[in-house]
Amino acid sequence: MRVLVVDDDDIHLLILKRIFEKSNHLVVTANNGLEALKVLETDKGFSIILTDIMMPIMDGIEFLVHLKKNVVSSGIPVIGFTSGDVEYYRKMSPIAFDSLVSKPLDFFDLYNLAKLKVDTRMN
DSSP: OEEEEEOSOHHHHHHHHHHHHHTTOEEEEESSHHHHHHHHHHOOOOSEEEEESSOSSSOHHHHHHHHHHSTTTTTSOEEEEESSOHHHHHHHOSSOOSEEEESSOOHHHHHHHHHHHHHHHHO
């Protein structure tokens, strides 16, 4: 599985990267939505994207909108996570996340959710 993790929190990036890499998955990280879009311009082989919602420069909702407009990246499942009100962000987002979960989160639960989304998409 190839994973793009987008978060402005370096600790979250490190933890998620280690959890996925422990299971031999390739992880690429970005610190905001704009940086993630730049990654996707050159690297199109991601199985799933995990993104924080509240980030500087480009937040997770704006990132999702740009991502889903692009034919190449529109089919990649996206899991959003936030320390804010999940229901508020569900209503605010013009495009639905494949899953939207709240922080603090169990990183292993997030790993299992990502694996489930990818496995479901492949079958």
